[in-house]
Amino acid sequence: MGYESLVRRSWRKGEFRVEEGGPRDADAPQPRDRRAVVESEMEEIVKRDAGDAVACLAAHREGVMKLAPFVKFREEKFGAVLFETRSEKVYTLSPTGAAVVREILAGADTATLAERLKAKYDDKTGKMAQEAEGFLAQLKEKGLVAE
């Protein structure tokens, strides 16, 4: 598991500790040493990104989804854009993607998102809701949505 994945997993758990399973590399530092290094680095990042961490934890505790603090959303003719201002990356969204983000902004959580979309867009086949689930996973993976 990569370092960033460790950070995300630990943030999801609400505690800044690293516990990694899996096979060991004979040449790698001993687990205790490695954990100390990673924890030290995590603490540093957590301090720097205090805003993100606090927001992520707050969203986690409240059980809701929110756009991450450094993410801006704007509707466009083709759908929408998400702008991650820290990395200055832009994500262009289709109309369905825009609909998903609108629901997140309106307070949807993971459990209700699909139902809300089905009802709102008369999604009889469930195709849109299915796409939305995959898209939501991508948003979370990229750190654009905090939950």
Add this chain to the structure above:
Amino acid sequence: MPETLVKPEDAAASDLQAPLYVAWQITNECNLACLHCIEESGPGKAFKDELTKEQVFSVLDQIKQREVPYVSFSGGEPMVHPHFFEMAEYLAGSGVGLKIETNGHFMTPENARRLRDLGVKAVQVSVDGASPATFNKMRVRGRLESALSGIRNLREAGVPIEINYVPAKFSIQEVGDIVDLAHKEGAYSFYTGRIMYTGNAVKSWNMTGPDESQYPQFFETLRAKTEEYKGRMRVYFHEMGIVEELKYRITSPAALFIILPNGKVKLINAMPFICGDLKKDSLTQVWANFQNAWKSPKVARFVEDLERDPKIISTLHTWIEV
């Protein structure tokens, strides 16, 4: 689901209702007189026709109304602008992401806390040397200790920090040390690239312009540092020369434009073309002009000429309306 990841400079500008990023040089006045300043800023260098407070706030209103998500204030030195904090409060308070590009010399603990309280997304501080000998030489009237003190105040306040570095003939060998310094001082991003032959650098080129033979080692160090700091600090650098960059831009204009201190709007900093004037035109009009201006034959010709004679980049301040 069609979802693509692009940088703002790669976002197709023609599809967007407004820029995604506005880089606003709010004044040309500066407390320093750097050898390489592309804006030729310095003490007493404010434009005579800089935007009035009323005009400034009209532009800010339009930025908010058009939902521009991200704005940077630079200069000159933005913190010497008489309405700097009012402008920052006005934008940041309405949810627009705001970045400040500064020399850090006015970043007192109190100012750093004010920026923290406003929720600015980042403060970028220029650090053009890892030692007082190089920094103070490049940033005339500046002091490395003052910049570092400003950075430490930002860190103490909890403001996200970016460090920008422009290499000179006498400092390019310090690049590795400067990346290390940036991380040590708490930066989350580090930016660098080639020094540009324009502005003050034209006059100081014999002192500042690195020899081409110095660049391969420079970029090699940066690639190594990018790996070294992966996951801890982002190291960004542009290896591409300006001609290659502009050729690419002609086919894919950036979703950002540059507002000069007098309200004129430039297509891109590395070209002399003006596509509007926010004293007279609305931001919407300027955005429409911006998209057409990139298709102007004058723009294509400038890039062709630049390829033949790289030194015409020194004419950036002789503005041409398109």
